[in-house]
């Protein structure tokens with residue numbers, strides 16, 4: 001305790017020694033970060049590395065979270081907050097909270113039940129879930145487990161006919177929203193992943209095969225498609241693709257990976273139905289900009305025409321609160337629920353959702369916000385004195 005009292009922040013080492021070491025069960029976790037160490041222990045290094053990696057020096061990955069420390073709360077006092085309401089409506093559907101589960105691929109690399117466990121947790125908590133193109137479970141099976149159609153994330157494949165088939169399949173499965181990821185069209189340099197793979201004494205090719213397209217061949221969403229020469233990268237795509245996608249589907253089209261006012265304006269002009277401000281969890285390019293730093297200019301450019309969501313670096317209910325204050329309509333989490341999944345399967349994901357919800361409810365009460373619309377620009381300020 002003497003050490004803790006002398007330390008301005010609980011250092012990562014102290015956290016490991018004191019809190020996250022050997023969680024006996026999900027209830028032992030005090031916050032979502034406690035699951036990270038548990039996940040590291042549960043997974044082979046190559047799989048943990050795939051989840052943990054950013055790009056280059058992982059600076060953008062770190063910045064995503066650290067930037068929240070530069071935003072401060074402006075709590076209002078003497079508001080009757082005995083009842084707080086976190087309900088959020090998105091595309092005419094009401095959700096209990098504004099927190100959603102981002103599309104994260106390869107979940108069976110983290111737990112044998114993979115996306116099925118995530119879907120069961122999301123169903124139990126009535127939480128919005130988005131499914132990745134590179135899911136390890138097919139969308140129809142996930143929908144069955146979820147009890148409703150999930151949002152479907154699309155990588156517009158280098159072979160456009162494959163993208164069309166994926167969209168048709170998600171449409172036929174009843175998915176209401178197509179989340180099109182545009183931040184990873186030209187490749188990424190994932191050093192942490194490579195370094196951690198080198199620590200793994202297993203042979204990756206035993207499970208993963210040799211060819212680069214083999215990873216698509218094994219994905220359920222690509223079953224029956226000719227993936228020869230196909231890739232999720234598609235560096236030739238331009239804004240015309242928005243129109244092509246919109247013509248293909250009745251689903252709402254949300255564009256994920258927007259970071260600038262210029263692109264936000266183009267999304268609106270081209271008829272997108274929503275935006276997710278995202279840098280792919282710091283796994284796209286090493287921009288050095290946190291998504292929470294990009295959010296205000298995107299919100300300003302959109303001027304309320306379509307919902308703007310954000311993901312990246314969310315680890316606390318206060319982070320969710322800050323993102324909402326800066327104009328996000330909903331806030332996505334990725335790694336935190338994957339840590340929960342890796343450590344404890346469905347129960348871990350449920351606990352992650354519960355922890356973030358409880359923290360958000362608490363900070364809302366303490367700041368005098370009785371409902372989500374009561375969280376606004378005046379609820380926060382930047383630590384350099386800028387207004388929220």
Ligand code: GLV
Nearest residue numbers: 104105134280283
């Ligand atoms: C896939 O979405 C990845 O980031 O690896």
